Amino acid sequence: MSDSRLSTVLNLMKERVSLSRLVKQDVVLQKKGREFVGHCPFHNEKTGSFFVNDDKGTFYCFGCGASGDIIEYLMRKRGIQFMQAVEVLSEISGIKIPEKIDNNNDVFLSHEKILQKTLEFFKSSFPLNHEATAYCEKRGITRELIEKFSIGYAPKDGSLLLNHLKKSGFSVNDIINSGVFAERDGRIISRFRDRIIFPVFNKKGWPIAFGGRGIKKDAIPKYINSPETEIFQKRETLYNYNMALKNISKTVSFILVEGYMDVIMMSKFGYNTAIASMGTAFSSQHLAKLWKYSNNPIICLDGDDAGYNAMIKIALLALPYLQPGKSLRFCKIPGNDDPDSFLKTYGKSEMDKLLSSPENLIDFLWGYFFKEFNSLKEKTPENIVQWKKGVLEHIEEIQNADIKSLYRQNIRERIFALIGRNGRSKQFDKSASNFLTHVDKNEKNLLREAALLYILIMHPSVILNVIEELTVIEFLDEDFEQLRRFMAENPESVDFSGFNATLARIKKMVSKFFSCESMSDMEAVDFWQSIFDFGISKGRIEKDLKTAKDECESSLNTSTWDRLKALKLDFLGRRNKR
Numbered sequence: 001m002s003d004s005r006l007s008t009v010l011n012l013m014k015e016r017v018s019l020s021r022l023v024k025q026d027v028v029l030q031k032k033g034r035e036f037v038g039h040c041p042f043h044n045e046k047t048g049s050f051f052v053n054d055d056k057g058t059f060y061c062f063g064c065g066a067s068g069d070i071i072e073y074l075m076r077k078r079g080i081q082f083m084q085a086v087e088v089l090s091e092i093s094g095i096k097i098p099e100k101i102d103n104n105n106d107v108f109l110s111h112e113k114i115l116q117k118t119l120e121f122f123k124s125s126f127p128l129n130h131e132a133t134a135y136c137e138k139r140g141i142t143r144e145l146i147e148k149f150s151i152g153y154a155p156k157d158g159s160l161l162l163n164h165l166k167k168s169g170f171s172v173n174d175i176i177n178s179g180v181f182a183e184r185d186g187r188i189i190s191r192f193r194d195r196i197i198f199p200v201f202n203k204k205g206w207p208i209a210f211g212g213r214g215i216k217k218d219a220i221p222k223y224i225n226s227p228e229t230e231i232f233q234k235r236e237t238l239y240n241y242n243m244a245l246k247n248i249s250k251t252v253s254f255i256l257v258e259g260y261m262d263v264i265m266m267s268k269f270g271y272n273t274a275i276a277s278m279g280t281a282f283s284s285q286h287l288a289k290l291w292k293y294s295n296n297p298i299i300c301l302d303g304d305d306a307g308y309n310a311m312i313k314i315a316l317l318a319l320p321y322l323q324p325g326k327s328l329r330f331c332k333i334p335g336n337d338d339p340d341s342f343l344k345t346y347g348k349s350e351m352d353k354l355l356s357s358p359e360n361l362i363d364f365l366w367g368y369f370f371k372e373f374n375s376l377k378e379k380t381p382e383n384i385v386q387w388k389k390g391v392l393e394h395i396e397e398i399q400n401a402d403i404k405s406l407y408r409q410n411i412r413e414r415i416f417a418l419i420g421r422n423g424r425s426k427q428f429d430k431s432a433s434n435f436l437t438h439v440d441k442n443e444k445n446l447l448r449e450a451a452l453l454y455i456l457i458m459h460p461s462v463i464l465n466v467i468e469e470l471t472v473i474e475f476l477d478e479d480f481e482q483l484r485r486f487m488a489e490n491p492e493s494v495d496f497s498g499f500n501a502t503l504a505r506i507k508k509m510v511s512k513f514f515s516c517e518s519m520s521d522m523e524a525v526d527f528w529q530s531i532f533d534f535g536i537s538k539g540r541i542e543k544d545l546k547t548a549k550d551e552c553e554s555s556l557n558t559s560t561w562d563r564l565k566a567l568k569l570d571f572l573g574r575r576n577k578r
Helices: 003-016 019-023 070-078 082-093 106-128 130-138 143-148 159-167 172-177 241-247 260-268 284-293 305-321 339-346 348-356 361-374 381-395 401-423 426-437 441-458 460-472 478-489 496-510 521-533 540-554 558-576
Strands: 030-032 035-038 050-053 058-061 152-154 181-184 187-190 195-201 207-214 223-225 255-257 274-277
Touching: 003 082, 019 035, 019 050, 019 058, 019 070, 058 284, 070 082, 106 130, 106 152, 106 159, 106 172, 106 195, 106 207, 130 195, 143 260, 159 172, 159 187, 172 181, 172 187, 195 241, 241 274, 255 260, 260 274, 260 339, 284 305, 305 361, 305 381, 339 348, 361 381, 361 401, 381 401, 381 521, 401 460, 441 460, 441 478, 441 496, 441 521, 460 478, 460 521, 478 496
Parallel strands: 255 274
Antiparallel strands: 030 035, 035 050, 050 058, 152 195, 181 187, 195 207, 207 223
16 A cells, blocks of 8 residues: 555544544543543553543643554554554544555655755755845854754755656655645646745654745745645644754753744854744644643743734643643743844843743733733723633633642732722622621621621632631631631631531521522622621721732732732731731
């Protein structure tokens, strides 16, 4: 069977058998958005980090790095060779293999040889073309960089390369399948003509694809990339990954930039861990490749709106896959510059300043959420609640329970710092006032304690949202204090079975004043905050709090947020002593 025939049959098999269906025979999978997640079948783990994507037909483990398609899964799981895996898939799919294949690696070896010959041809053509050499000189690409990145040139006459490959013994069919040429209306056409060529290498340093940049200003399109083949998948490939990997260490991370020229110019200025995605959106497979060797890679795309939006997409993409010690950092290029133009204009010292203080993931995301809040045309309660709901839905995408809990708490705190009472319904403040104002002075504190506990009893899932206040406050009533401490120490798995008498007492005290069974969790948090804040006297610390909140509203970052948090804790401590 020919290589192209094998590829066609394999594609038919993969279309008929979903990867998740096969994996579920070995692993319990849960649907999470567009993917399935479960415990990795290839290593022991407590938290599921094994993802299966049926749309792409791929799997990836963020724990051990195992990845591939359905064939690779069968080979790994069953300990069999390529053709044995094909035969198993043939049985499952019901699609027969017409002929026996003796050498299953022919398709890969053939492509690699063709691409290596093509690379040599492009490199030898480069010094012969004045426009190509002049273009690189104008862009600041030195001879050393041309050699380092194996930059070449594709002549206008595509038949020169075609004839060269034919003379080297390759069939036209193999040449087309390798992605270097295409067949249109019976003609063999070169994909790359009159273009600067940027070869793309795999981890081992073998060429697997090419990127071509038009020399002429009116070249359409400006960039052309090789089509996907058996050995080149855009969603899994990062430009310069092979060389950047050699420079990664505990203190030096990957730096993701936007294009070939950004990578090359970063390298010129000494940033040898720069990489770029291949003319496609950043994928979960890209993320996994970064995290395999670098715990906190830096995302540094173009400074324009498109670059910022692309970074936001990457930040949101990363949320479901966050694991302990694995995150992202973000470096914003000022104005409309990209790393290439910024370095040429401002130099290495200014880039060093930017890269030395990147934003962490949660601060970067909050900047985006904050921007969305400010863009609300009308800050009505309805619009604010809708905005808040959207923010929290993003956080709920995090799969790791511990990380999700801390993100949820942090973001909720920032939301309250931002909108304060303006984000709460007046009915809650009024309800708190009604039953706390018109009771005996001696009963007020006791009733307030009972009300705070009652809301959390009826809505235990919101304990995490008020954990900071719940931890620092102290109740006067001994039974209430015991229950409060239990809640603070067990915010995610509260079992009230040992507090039946206290629960009955609380419900009897509070039920004649209000009911919160029908409230949503978000409303319960707001009501809890209203009762918690009720009756606090004005003073110097409150003025400082207001100033800190104003600073957060105008420029919410780690520094202003830490100041607000410290003042809030001080404020709570002073109030509890009264």
